[in-house]
Amino acid sequence: MSADVDAVIAALRAVMVDAEKRVTQEAFYPEAMNRWIDLLPGAWLGRWTNLKISGNYLDEVARDDFLAHLRATLAYLEVNRDSIGAASPWLWPFKTRRRATPTQPGKPLDAEFSDVPPADMRRKPVRLLKSD
Numbered sequence: 001m002s003a004d005v006d007a008v009i010a011a012l013r014a015v016m017v018d019a020e021k022r023v024t025q026e027a028f029y030p031e032a033m034n035r036w037i038d039l040l041p042g043a044w045l046g047r048w049t050n051l052k053i054s055g056n057y058l059d060e061v062a063r064d065d066f067l068a069h070l071r072a073t074l075a076y077l078e079v080n081r082d083s084i085g086a087a088s089p090w091l092w093p094f095k096t097r098r099r100a101t102p103t104q105p106g107k108p109l110d111a112e113f114s115d116v117p118p119a120d121m122r123r124k125p126v127r128l129l130k131s132d
Contacts, residue, residue, distance in 0.1 A: 004041055005084050009077050011036040016070050019063070027060035033070055040077075041084065051076065 015032055030053045040048050053069045055061050061069075077084070 002081065002084075004039065005077065005081050008036050008039050009074065009081070011039075012070060012074050012077070016067065016074065019067055019070065022063075026063055027058075028063060028066040029059060030055045030061050030066075031059075033066070033073070037073070 012033065015036065019028060019032075034052045037043060037048050037051050040051075042048070051073050053061055053066065
């Protein structure tokens with residue numbers, strides 16, 4: 001996991017160097033930065049949406065805003081590199097949720113989640129359309 005975070009940090013540094021060299025360019029596309037953030041662990045769950053930058057109606061970001069957001073994102077990732085790498089991405093949103101235990105100890109688990117109700121709860125079918 002830590003290797004993934006290090007790779008994203010290296011890629012974002014390369015984007016920052018490239019953006020700093022383009023002095024005459026006034027706007028950048030946010031996809032230049034967001035595609036690397038999508039590679040962070042747990043991004044497919046929406047974990048890093050706050051690190052992404054959004055563009056205007058033309059899908060562009062001003063150069064100063066782009067560089068400032070990119071530097072802040074790099075600083076955040078560098079400081080929290082160890083905690084990001086240690087967290088397991090597939091457990092992140094489900095850490096506090098637990099499956100309820102069956103209420104009856106002798107009842108099999110499959111019977112509790114079955115779609116077919118027990119025989120004593122079945123009802124007689126109701127005929128809605130009556131023909132005379």
